[in-house]
Amino acid sequence: MDRIKIRAHNISKVFSSNGKGTVVALRDFSLEVREGEFLCIVGPSGCGKSSFLRILAGLMSPSSGTLEIQPAEDPLKPVTSMVFQEYAVFPWKTVLENVAFGLQMRGIPRTERLSIAKVWIERVGLSKFIHAYPHQLSGGMKQRVGIARALANDPEILLMDEPLGALDAQTRTVLQEEILRIWEERRKTVVYVTHSIEEAVLLGDRVVLMTAHPGTRKAVFPVPLPRPRDLRVTATAEFGELTYTIWEALRGEVLAAMESMGKEG
Amino acid sequence: MKKNFRPFTLKLGILLLLLLLWNCGLSFFHGWVTLWWLGLLVNFLLIVGIAELIGKMIPSFYAPLYRRSLAVSFPLLLFLAWELLVRGGVLSPDWFPPPTRIVQALWELITKFDEFSKTSLLGRPWLWPGALWGGRPETVGELLAESHLYATLMRVFVGFFLGAIPGILLGMVMGVSPTIRTMIDATLSAFYVLPKIAIFPIMMLIFPDPFGEGPKIAVVAISVFFLVTINTMVGVRDIEPVYLEAGRNYGARGVQLFYHVILPGALPVVFAGLRLALGTALIVIIAVEFVRAKTGVGFLTFYYWEILSPEKMYAGLVVVMVLGVLLTAGLKKVEQWFMPWRRP
Numbered sequence: 001m002d003r004i005k006i007r008a009h010n011i012s013k014v015f016s017s018n019g020k021g022t023v024v025a026l027r028d029f030s031l032e033v034r035e036g037e038f039l040c041i042v043g044p045s046g047c048g049k050s051s052f053l054r055i056l057a058g059l060m061s062p063s064s065g066t067l068e069i070q071p072a073e074d075p076l077k078p079v080t081s082m083v084f085q086e087y088a089v090f091p092w093k094t095v096l097e098n099v100a101f102g103l104q105m106r107g108i109p110r111t112e113r114l115s116i117a118k119v120w121i122e123r124v125g126l127s128k129f130i131h132a133y134p135h136q137l138s139g140g141m142k143q144r145v146g147i148a149r150a151l152a153n154d155p156e157i158l159l160m161d162e163p164l165g166a167l168d169a170q171t172r173t174v175l176q177e178e179i180l181r182i183w184e185e186r187r188k189t190v191v192y193v194t195h196s197i198e199e200a201v202l203l204g205d206r207v208v209l210m211t212a213h214p215g216t217r218k219a220v221f222p223v224p225l226p227r228p229r230d231l232r233v234t235a236t237a238e239f240g241e242l243t244y245t246i247w248e249a250l251r252g253e254v255l256a257a258m259e260s261m262g263k264e265g
Numbered sequence: 266m267k268k269n270f271r272p273f274t275l276k277l278g279i280l281l282l283l284l285l286l287w288n289c290g291l292s293f294f295h296g297w298v299t300l301w302w303l304g305l306l307v308n309f310l311l312i313v314g315i316a317e318l319i320g321k322m323i324p325s326f327y328a329p330l331y332r333r334s335l336a337v338s339f340p341l342l343l344f345l346a347w348e349l350l351v352r353g354g355v356l357s358p359d360w361f362p363p364p365t366r367i368v369q370a371l372w373e374l375i376t377k378f379d380e381f382s383k384t385s386l387l388g389r390p391w392l393w394p395g396a397l398w399g400g401r402p403e404t405v406g407e408l409l410a411e412s413h414l415y416a417t418l419m420r421v422f423v424g425f426f427l428g429a430i431p432g433i434l435l436g437m438v439m440g441v442s443p444t445i446r447t448m449i450d451a452t453l454s455a456f457y458v459l460p461k462i463a464i465f466p467i468m469m470l471i472f473p474d475p476f477g478e479g480p481k482i483a484v485v486a487i488s489v490f491f492l493v494t495i496n497t498m499v500g501v502r503d504i505e506p507v508y509l510e511a512g513r514n515y516g517a518r519g520v521q522l523f524y525h526v527i528l529p530g531a532l533p534v535v536f537a538g539l540r541l542a543l544g545t546a547l548i549v550i551i552a553v554e555f556v557r558a559k560t561g562v563g564f565l566t567f568y569y570w571e572i573l574s575p576e577k578m579y580a581g582l583v584v585v586m587v588l589g590v591l592l593t594a595g596l597k598k599v600e601q602w603f604m605p606w607r608r609p
Contacts (some may be wrong), residue, residue, distance in 0.1 A: 105516035
């Protein structure tokens with residue numbers, strides 16, 4: 001439980017914007033994530049949290065700094081699988097083909113990967129839509145496909161980039177409960193980026209608060225709420241106190257971010 | 266409900282009466298010859314009013330059927346007006362032969378074999394069964410060779426495929442590789458704006474037989490090529506970056522990424538390009554056949570202008586229209602087969 005899974009040290013990411021100078025997305029960002037930990041990252045827009053996730057996913061390389069990820073015992077297992085804010089469910093594939101996609105890319109035989117995919121589709125409650133195309137699904141259902149695709153791939157680390165950000169409040173609550181329920185079964189290492197403090201406290205073991213322009217680590221809040229959790233935890237006093245404490249720390253950052261946006265505009 | 270019903274029928278009655286009075290009055294005072302445009306305009310407005318009233322009265326269950334019948338009956342009404350205006354001596358039959366005579370001419374073109382040029386429109390399909398069962402299937406080939414429609418169709422088909430396939434390949438390469446794109450893009454754009462028919466003389470110069478099929482097919486292929494290349498490139502570049510990220514994060518590389526993400530992601534825009542290219546191919550081939558051909562629907566239309574047979578000229582245009590509609594519908598079917606995920 002206490003083994004360090006991800007060790008990021010002094011990571012910086014600088015984007016050059018087409019000859020018009022540079023933008024520092026991340027500066028000297030350090031973070032350790034334990035194995036089996038559900039870590040949430042919260043911060044204002046433009047704090048580089050998505051960039052950090054993409055660096056973890058190997059989709060982007062850092063400008064400087066070191067990143068260590070403990071290798072898996074099974075070398076065939078993928079290191080990371082990502083759930084995207086825009087779902088990124090392929091419109092040209094059926095639900096079944098989408099969920100089996102990672103397994104297919106890893107060369108797992110057809111019958112095996114389809115049966116694994118079916119199990120996960122059932123677990124996210126989409127059995128009726130197994131042969132449907134994404135355009136026939138609602139936003140919440142599409143993101144269920146996105147989550148099932150990541151979990152079916154059975155990665156070492158699950159990365160979630162504001163997965164519920166584009167959904168309405170009620171669908172979001174339902175999916176938060178589902179994510180909690182599924183995570184409690186396996187306790188996979190998760191790095192979860194979100195805008196919502198409540199979501200971070202409800203789901204996470206620790207909440208990392210980031211500042212914007214450039215993105216740095218501001219504070220880390222352990223979440224002492226007992227596991228297994230469900231939505232009832234949001235009614236407790238500890239939940240309310242912790243979310244308010246984090247909000248107090250974040251408020252100044254959000255105001256600063258809004259002001260700097262106003263200046264740029 | 267009942268309260269609303271009466272005024273509608275009353276208004277409808279008034280409009281119908283106005284329509285009758287207007288047409289009878291205009292005819293009685295011989296107003297059609299000078300005021301035919303006003304006559305048509307007023308008739309059109311009255312008919313729109315009547316159609317709208319009926320649309321409000323009709324039960325919602327029949328509304329789609331009613332709308333479809335409006336779409337069909339309006340052109341029929343237009344043809345009727347055309348017919349009457351020509352018969353009444355308002356429009357000259359030399360410029361606007363009445364629809365009935367165009368239909369007659371079309372029927373004649375379909376059924377008649379032209380002894381002078383040794384051609385027919387469709388290749389006399391009524392002779393095919395006899396040739397096939399009579400043990401001489403090669404006759405069907407000879408009959409097709411005399412068909413104007415077959416000639417045009419073949420040029421469009423062959424040219425379309427010869428242009429579209431390399432166009433898709435080059436467009437994909439340009440979409441994927443920024444280096445190749447930067448190198449070729451400006452040149453391609455320069456060729457893109459060139460009216461493709463302008464290169465027909467060059468093609469005639471290049472091909473050993475300037476009057477054969479080669480130059481004609483080449484012009485179609487080149488026009489299709491540029492349109493398809495540019496659209497395919499745009500299609501590849503417009504793929505949502507998040508799909509590429511998802512593909513890569515789930516382990517797709519190289520050929521796999523191309524087959525599972527880039528190709529299907531670009532397909533909608535590629536097909537938009539193919540539809541454009543098909544339309545352009547038809548324009549180009551008809552123009553080429555006007556200029557230099559001994560067969561083809563374009564040649565046919567131009568030929569009947571030369572011998573001053575307007576109704577057959579119009580019949581040729583009708584064939585071109587039908588051809589365009591059928592080819593577009595066919596491409597739509599292919600598109601649905603390739604992209605089942607877009608079917609509503």
